[in-house]
Amino acid sequence: MNRAPSPTSTVLDDLFGALADPTRRALFTRLLHDGPQTATVLAADRALSRQAVVKHLQALAASGLASSERVGREVRYVATPERLTAVVAWLVESSGQWDRRIERLLGRVGAMPEAQIDAPHQQRGTVGPE
Amino acid sequence: MNRAPSPTSTVLDDLFGALADPTRRALFTRLLHDGPQTATVLAADRALSRQAVVKHLQALAASGLASSERVGREVRYVATPERLTAVVAWLVESSGQWDRRIERLLGRVGAMPEAQIDAPHQQRGTVGPE
DNA sequence: TTCACCTGCAACCAATCAGTTGCAGGTGAC
DNA sequence: GTCACCTGCAACTGATTGGTTGCAGGTGAA
Numbered sequence: 001m002n003r004a005p006s007p008t009s010t011v012l013d014d015l016f017g018a019l020a021d022p023t024r025r026a027l028f029t030r031l032l033h034d035g036p037q038t039a040t041v042l043a044a045d046r047a048l049s050r051q052a053v054v055k056h057l058q059a060l061a062a063s064g065l066a067s068s069e070r071v072g073r074e075v076r077y078v079a080t081p082e083r084l085t086a087v088v089a090w091l092v093e094s095s096g097q098w099d100r101r102i103e104r105l106l107g108r109v110g111a112m113p114e115a116q117i118d119a120p121h122q123q124r125g126t127v128g129p130e
Numbered sequence: 131m132n133r134a135p136s137p138t139s140t141v142l143d144d145l146f147g148a149l150a151d152p153t154r155r156a157l158f159t160r161l162l163h164d165g166p167q168t169a170t171v172l173a174a175d176r177a178l179s180r181q182a183v184v185k186h187l188q189a190l191a192a193s194g195l196a197s198s199e200r201v202g203r204e205v206r207y208v209a210t211p212e213r214l215t216a217v218v219a220w221l222v223e224s225s226g227q228w229d230r231r232i233e234r235l236l237g238r239v240g241a242m243p244e245a246q247i248d249a250p251h252q253q254r255g256t257v258g259p260e
Numbered sequence: 261t262t263c264a265c266c267t268g269c270a271a272c273c274a275a276t277c278a279g280t281t282g283c284a285g286g287t288g289a290c
Numbered sequence: 291g292t293c294a295c296c297t298g299c300a301a302c303t304g305a306t307t308g309g310t311t312g313c314a315g316g317t318g319a320a
Contacts, residue, residue: 013152020146021308029224040266052309054267059307073266073317081225091218094159095211151278170296182279184297189277203287203296 011086014063019087023048024056028065031079038074141216144193149217153178154186158195161209168204 018024023046031037043053057077060066064083068075148154153176161167173183187207190196194213198205 010152012155013150016146016150016155020143020150022140022143023308025142025220025224032224038266049310050267051311055308070267075267084221084225087217088221090155091214094155094162095214153278168296179280180297181281185278200297205297 011064011083012090015065015083015087018059018063018065021056021059024060027053027056028060028079031066031077032081036069036076036078038076040074042077141194141213142220145195145213145217148189148193148195151186151189154190157183157186158190158209161196161207162211166199166206166208168206170204172207 019028027042030042039054039057040050042057043050046053057066057068060079061068061077065080066077067080068077070076149158157172160172169184169187170180172187173180176183187196187198190209191198191207195210196207197210198207200206
């Protein structure tokens with residue numbers, strides 16, 4: 001599973017593209033906080049067809065923000081937020097030396113207490129770099 | 131100038147959407163590093179029509195990442211990266227307590243001197259997590 | 261074995277998007 | 291005033307996107 005990113009689009013295209021849709025962001029954060037879910041379950045409490053949700057999840061997977069594993073007859077999707085580092089890297093890199101505000105904001109994250117940082121769920125191996 | 135964001139899309143939709151296109155990202159960083167430019171000039175060294183560039187710049191402006199000012203018969207576009215704080219805010223907020231890697235990356239930036247936060251950036255309402 | 265349930269694939273539709281071209285209207289310089 | 295140059299608007303096209311529905315196929319449980 002987990003479609004390979006299309007050769008004509010870059011990692012950042014896929015990432016920003018995936019995050020540009022509110023439904024997709026919602027699915028991503030839902031997976032991030034509630035752990036693995038099937039598309040069927042995710043579609044249940046949303047006014048969306050299962051197929052629509054599947055397509056969104058595949059878009060997330062194509063960008064590396066989600067991954068799927070088969071468990072019996074179900075397919076569970078998991079958020080894989082590591083890839084967001086590419087977004088952060090772009091922010092840092094492209095901004096170079098602009099005004100300080102963003103660094104202050106980022107500083108807050110850097111200063112986060114470690115107690116809160118533990119991975120919310122097991123981050124299984126399918127994630128590998130391409 | 132600077133179209134208002136459409137009422138049906140949120141700030142984040144517009145931001146991520148604007149950044150999802152490689153041409154738009156290139157234009158943005160170009161403006162960021164080289165300073166104000168006209169669409170005509172920007173289109174010159176790109177294999178793109180002026181109108182196409184104008185549309186991209188308008189998309190950037192709609193998301194708040196660029197602004198334009200009229201100077202005589204020219205219109206100069208300027209990058210306004212402050213709005214990127216909304217992206218950072220989303221990263222911070224939605225991620226909450228994920229994996230360490232990103233914090234290391236962010237930590238590098240956050241380690242800068244004089245990091246104290248004022249108001250996290252005035253967000254015109256609609257930004258929250260959805 | 262049978263049946264219920266979940267997934268995957270395909271076709272299709274409407275809307276949006278990226279891009280083009282053509283033309284009209286301002287503005288500055290000579 | 292004239293002319294060159296830049297911008298703005300509109301129409302149009304092709305591709306992509308977000309969404310739907312229908313149906314076939316695999317899997318687990320009774």
